[in-house]
Amino acid sequence: MTAPLECARMQPDFSQIIQSVNMGILVLDKNLRIVFWNRWMEEHSRLRSGEVLGRDIMELYPNLEKKGFRWKAETVFKMGNFAFFSQQLHSHLIPLHLARYLTADFEQMQQNATLSPLRDPLGRVEYLCVSIEDATDSVIYRERLESAKKDLEVMSLTDPLTNLPNRRHLMETLEREISKHGRQKRPLSIAILDVDHFKNINDSHGHMIGDKVLAGLAGIFPRHLRTYDFVARYGGEEFCVVLVNTAMEEALFVMERLRAAVENETFHHEGKDIRLTISIGISSNGSSGDMSMDRMLNSADKALYRAKNTSRNRCEVAPAITPL
Amino acid sequence: MIELTEERRDALTELLNIGFGRSIACLAEMIGIFIRISVPSVRLVRPREIVDILAQAEVDRHEITLIQQSFRGEFNGEAVLALPGKSGHTLARMLESDCGFRPDMEPDKLHMEVLLELGNIVIGACLGKFAEILDSLLSFNPPQIFQDNIRLDRLKQAVSFPDYGALLILTSFRLEREEVTGYMFIFISSEFLETLFTSVDRFLDDLK
Amino acid sequence: MALSVLIVDDSRVSRQIVRRGLPEWNLDVREAAGGREGLDMYRERRADIVLLDLTMPDMSGFETLESLMKLDPEARVLIITADVQSGSRERVRTLGGLALLPKPVQKQDLLPFMEDLLND
Numbered sequence: 001m002t003a004p005l006e007c008a009r010m011q012p013d014f015s016q017i018i019q020s021v022n023m024g025i026l027v028l029d030k031n032l033r034i035v036f037w038n039r040w041m042e043e044h045s046r047l048r049s050g051e052v053l054g055r056d057i058m059e060l061y062p063n064l065e066k067k068g069f070r071w072k073a074e075t076v077f078k079m080g081n082f083a084f085f086s087q088q089l090h091s092h093l094i095p096l097h098l099a100r101y102l103t104a105d106f107e108q109m110q111q112n113a114t115l116s117p118l119r120d121p122l123g124r125v126e127y128l129c130v131s132i133e134d135a136t137d138s139v140i141y142r143e144r145l146e147s148a149k150k151d152l153e154v155m156s157l158t159d160p161l162t163n164l165p166n167r168r169h170l171m172e173t174l175e176r177e178i179s180k181h182g183r184q185k186r187p188l189s190i191a192i193l194d195v196d197h198f199k200n201i202n203d204s205h206g207h208m209i210g211d212k213v214l215a216g217l218a219g220i221f222p223r224h225l226r227t228y229d230f231v232a233r234y235g236g237e238e239f240c241v242v243l244v245n246t247a248m249e250e251a252l253f254v255m256e257r258l259r260a261a262v263e264n265e266t267f268h269h270e271g272k273d274i275r276l277t278i279s280i281g282i283s284s285n286g287s288s289g290d291m292s293m294d295r296m297l298n299s300a301d302k303a304l305y306r307a308k309n310t311s312r313n314r315c316e317v318a319p320a321i322t323p324l
Numbered sequence: 325m326i327e328l329t330e331e332r333r334d335a336l337t338e339l340l341n342i343g344f345g346r347s348i349a350c351l352a353e354m355i356g357i358f359i360r361i362s363v364p365s366v367r368l369v370r371p372r373e374i375v376d377i378l379a380q381a382e383v384d385r386h387e388i389t390l391i392q393q394s395f396r397g398e399f400n401g402e403a404v405l406a407l408p409g410k411s412g413h414t415l416a417r418m419l420e421s422d423c424g425f426r427p428d429m430e431p432d433k434l435h436m437e438v439l440l441e442l443g444n445i446v447i448g449a450c451l452g453k454f455a456e457i458l459d460s461l462l463s464f465n466p467p468q469i470f471q472d473n474i475r476l477d478r479l480k481q482a483v484s485f486p487d488y489g490a491l492l493i494l495t496s497f498r499l500e501r502e503e504v505t506g507y508m509f510i511f512i513s514s515e516f517l518e519t520l521f522t523s524v525d526r527f528l529d530d531l532k
Numbered sequence: 533m534a535l536s537v538l539i540v541d542d543s544r545v546s547r548q549i550v551r552r553g554l555p556e557w558n559l560d561v562r563e564a565a566g567g568r569e570g571l572d573m574y575r576e577r578r579a580d581i582v583l584l585d586l587t588m589p590d591m592s593g594f595e596t597l598e599s600l601m602k603l604d605p606e607a608r609v610l611i612i613t614a615d616v617q618s619g620s621r622e623r624v625r626t627l628g629g630l631a632l633l634p635k636p637v638q639k640q641d642l643l644p645f646m647e648d649l650l651n652d
Binding site: 331334335337338341342343344345346348349352353357358359361362363457528531532 | 542543544545546548549552587588589613614615616617618619620634635636
């Protein structure tokens with residue numbers, strides 16, 4: 001007798017498998033009454049099979065109403081498709097305690113749940129199988145990864161949201177250009193620009209769209225700046241442009257052009273058309289070229305403040321500085 | 325023999341037409357609007373070509389939302405529901421208001437959940453019926469939003485498509501009164517084409 | 533005299549499936565691969581019943597149905613389609629079609645309509 005044949009004859013006890021598997025399995029009839037509750041469910045819900053059989057699951061766990069469980073279950077019975085409750089959108093389907101005492105990151109178990117059709121011999125959907133997977137560990141690892149990524153980002157030079165150079169990169173670049181331009185006595189300008197009424201955008205459309213708008217804005221900068229202009233994300237809704245070999249007058253021309261372009265641009269996100277304006281403060285290193293980084297940033301900042309306090313959607317220049 | 329003969333192509337087109345008809349009927353029932361469907365086209369491609377095909381279908385002027393779902397069973401593959409421009413948002417809004425799927429969630433999450441559910445139902449109904457006619461059953465993985473509102477050229481760069489050959493089925497629908505169009509792509513990996521074609525051949529033999 | 537059936541569908545496989553759904557009587561079955569061809573054939577020789585698909589390139593099923601009813605107001609046209617929306621059902625009825633049957637068509641669905649033909 002060959003081994004495969006031997007194995008084919010040995011039929012394992014399938015009910016033991018379902019009871020020993022590391023996942024919650026429960027079965028509901030068309031009225032959403034529980035007809036099967038495996039051992040994992042007993043252990044985690046602290047309800048014995050005998051206590052729950054025949055009960056309406058919506059009654060047992062009223063939170064299911066808020067999750068749209070009934071609607072999804074109906075689609076499975078009516079159309080025979082699968083349905084899903086992802087941890088990322090729902091956290092959990094059924095509130096269960098974590099059987100963990102050493103790590104207390106979550107109070108409740110994070111879960112991914114799948115609803116699948118169980119058919120009769122004629123192929124009609126007879127029962128609904130709900131399988132629940134404990135995703136808490138994956139979530140913890142994912143969150144740790146996110147936090148490690150954030151640490152890495154601080155050390156890196158790119159802002160992840162806009163793909164522009166980040167603040168650290170800006171500072172290094174600015175330092176370098178200021179000393180270079182100072183030595184060579186060449187004009188250098190910087191501009192700080194800030195989205196007007198950004199808080200309103202976040203409040204009316206949500207932070208996710210606010211972020212996308214910033215990314216979108218960063219995306220159009222190259223079109224309206226010169227190829228050798230360096231633009232970085234300076235703060236939440238602030239950007240800084242370093243204009244090398246550029247005196248105040250030309251810097252104003254370039255930034256005014258950008259300001260107008262932004263005013264005329266429409267950003268499309270999730271079916272909404274969003275318009276915005278920017279305020280800009282510009283400063284230059286002056287004819288003697290001996291401005292420090294702090295002073296340049298400071299005076300651009302003051303100019304920006306003036307722009308915001310007058311009409312917004314405008315460029316303001318710092319007054320010419322006489323060398324000390 | 326893995327060859328897309330005319331007869332096999334005809335059969336696949338017809339069977340997917342039937343599957344897709346069911347998807348659309350489900351969708352139409354949920355939102356109460358008449359939907360126009362196109363005749364599916366079936367060909368052997370590389371998944372990378374999806375971007376060019378989308379461009380030909382003139383969706384490159386808009387941003388696009390893709391909802392992806394893998395399936396497995398007698399044949400494995402993945403389906404993508406592509407919604408250009410504001411279509412995804414409009415459909416999601418219609419689903420929320422017209423068919424009572426309104427779980428208690430934050431607006432951002434609700435929007436994603438509704439899009440995922442939309443993809444799940446349209447893809448599930450189509451492939452489910454398709455498999456049913458071929459006497460087989462499929463299991464589905466959770467759907468995912470592949471790219472949310474991304475421009476087509478960025479899609480080319482951003483997504484690295486595996487380079488296996490695949491059977492590409494393309495079909496589309498359009499809502500009558502709103503500016504909503506959608507496309508569905510179904511990729512079936514080349515490793516499974518033999519099994520699939522065997523099923524199709526069996527189906528064709530039963531007709532003779 | 534054998535009952536004449538005209539099957540109009542752009543897919544050969546689909547026409548075969550419809551054929552298989554017909555009762556095993558002595559029938560005169562003709563096939564057309566599109567709306568225009570179907571109209572030409574009907575004009576040439578009337579059919580007792582037309583089994584018509586909806587999703588066809590070039591001339592759609594609705595257009596074909598409309599033209600058929602204009603050509604012969606007594607025409608008996610049964611729509612056999614993958615497009616099973618209730619909206620399509622209504623449109624078929626409005627245009628004068630007998631009914632809409634879902635694909636793949638089953639023998640038991642088609643039989644009552646065929647039997648009706650015998651009663652004329």
